[in-house]
Amino acid sequence: QKEVEQDPGPLSVPEGAIVSLNCTYSNSAFQYFMWYRQYSRKGPELLMYTYSSGNKEDGRFTAQVDKSSKYISLFIRDSQPSDSATYLCAMSAKTGSGAGSYQLTFGKGTKLSVIP
Amino acid sequence: DTGVSQNPRHKITKRGQNVTFRCDPISEHNRLYWYRQTLGQGPEFLTYFQNEAQLEKSRLLSDRFSAERPKGSFSTLEIQRTEQGDSAMYLCASSFGAGGHLSTDTQYFGPGTRLTVL
Numbered sequence: 095q096k097e098v099e100q101d102p103g104p105l106s107v108p109e110g111a112i113v114s115l116n117c118t119y120s121n122s123a124f125q126y127f128m129w130y131r132q133y134s135r136k137g138p139e140l141l142m143y144t145y146s147s148g149n150k151e152d153g154r155f156t157a158q159v160d161k162s163s164k165y166i167s168l169f170i171r172d173s174q175p176s177d178s179a180t181y182l183c184a185m186s187a188k189t190g191s192g193a194g195s196y197q198l199t200f201g202k203g204t205k206l207s208v209i210p
Numbered sequence: 211d212t213g214v215s216q217n218p219r220h221k222i223t224k225r226g227q228n229v230t231f232r233c234d235p236i237s238e239h240n241r242l243y244w245y246r247q248t249l250g251q252g253p254e255f256l257t258y259f260q261n262e263a264q265l266e267k268s269r270l271l272s273d274r275f276s277a278e279r280p281k282g283s284f285s286t287l288e289i290q291r292t293e294q295g296d297s298a299m300y301l302c303a304s305s306f307g308a309g310g311h312l313s314t315d316t317q318y319f320g321p322g323t324r325l326t327v328l
Binding site: 098100102126128130135136137138139140143182184186196197198199200201202203 | 214216241243245250251252253254255258266268301305307315316317318319320321322324
């Protein structure tokens with residue numbers, strides 16, 4: 095079993111729909127949770143980050159973390175064709191100061207297409 | 211500041227050749243990471259620098275791979291005696307780690323170097 099599981103899709107929705115993307119994880123040490131968007135043949139672009147459990151909203155995007163269930167979600171409201179991309183969840187176990195790695199563990203990514 | 215830059219963007223080489231990639235992080239970012247991404251997969255961690263010190267290496271980083279970050283600025287990743295299995299996108303990320311309990315160490319990625327080994 096991989097540390098982070100993410101359904102690769104593809105997921106196809108009509109323009110204006112609400113999109114729900116999810117990841118589950120097994121490592122209870124993860125405390126930082128991120129969502130990245132990656133367009134074809136480009137580097138990942140940070141969308142949202144959340145520390146520990148809770149919700150965070152930024153414009154049309156809402157990130158949710160439920161550490162008790164080891165489950166994170168990204169919601170996209172009023173989806174646009176420009177949102178068509180691969181969405182990667184990422185997690186880190188490092189919590190703060192001191193030397194050591196803050197390496198990110200990624201899911202496989204979910205490919206999203208928003209149809210006009 | 212235009213973000214993390216990587217060169218070259220594409221590299222095609224023959225099996226057995228050596229290749230070197232360069233990453234220029236965001237100015238004043240003290241942490242630099244290398245990841246590898248293959249088709250249909252998320253990025254996988256390779257190695258990490260804090261300033262000029264290489265603090266962690268993944269088991270994915272075989273003896274044929276070496277990374278450096280002289281003077282804590284740009285970094286290079288060299289692959290010796292390339293194999294077809296090395297074909298992938300090599301991503302560099304940088305962050306500013308200020309320390310402290312709420313340090314997020316947000317990592318910003320470059321556009322990647324796509325390596326094809328024939």
